[in-house]
Amino acid sequence: MTQRAILCSRCRRLVGSEESVCSWCGTARSAPWWQFINWSKGVMDGDWLVKTLITANVLFFALSLILSARTGDSGSFLSPGQTSLMLLGATGTYPIGHFGRFWTVVSASYLHGGIIHLIFNLMALKQIAPLVSNEYGTSRMFTIYSFGGVIGYAISYFAGVPFTIGASAAVCSLIGALLYYGKSRGGAYGSSVYREVSGWVVSLFVFGLIFPGINNWGHGGGIIGGIVVGAIIGYSERRRENNLDHVLALICGLTTVVILGWAVVSAFI
Secondary structure (H helix, E strand, O other): OOOOOEEOOOOOOEEOOOOOEOOOOOOEOOOOHHHHOOOOOHHHOHHHHHHHHHHHHHHHHHHHHHHHHHHOOOOOOOOOOHHHHHHHOOEOHHHHHHHOOOOHHHHHHHOOOOHHHHHHHHHHHHHHHHHHHHHHOHHHHHHHHHHHHHHHHHHHHHOOOOOEOOOHHHHHHHHHHHHHHHHHHOHHHHHHHHHHHHHHHHHHHHHHHHOOOOOHHHHHHHHHHHHHHHHHHOOOOOOOOOHHHHHHHHHHHHHHHHHHHHHHHHHHO
């Protein structure tokens, strides 16, 4: 019996009547049910993911203000106190060295010391994350963001930074991934990406020298982490995202949810 042309269950593009697999994404007509999940939509959609990250950061900033009010630990206007940030998962040599809170290398990326700190980081995330999603795919972008933030804060810890927070280490990992992409890809487009992102790195360096309290170790560590993770997992022009990439991103997401949930429970209860 002659088979008819169908829409691929994963990418929704046309699979010809003579094709046994989708020529676009490689999904077989008779693939098992778990391969039929359209990972490029829904949970792993790039816009949805960026909005979720922004929402999580805003929510934790609000929680830090509420906890500061409850404990009488308020800082300046719209700035939580250090005790509240410590309880919610700030990282550094003090939280890790004195209390063994190693999980804070994850939670610290969702805490901010003030409204300007929060807005600056979220604006950078909103601008850079879609660029990384375009070149690496949404799942790999989140993996870079998660691992890069951890690597940045790990390097910060070994450099002796006592207390630190902010999404900037994770955002810098996205910058590092774009640096690797531009240099690795080459050509006119790759060189253009590399030059633009190099300008961001220089701006970060100058910004860190001018303003006190900036965790330059976290920024530099995040960039290094992004380069390393980006090189390991590769970008879309070298290979398509596969189920392993999606599963790894989901593991990062679940790990983050568990750690942030534990931080809230331990801080408030």
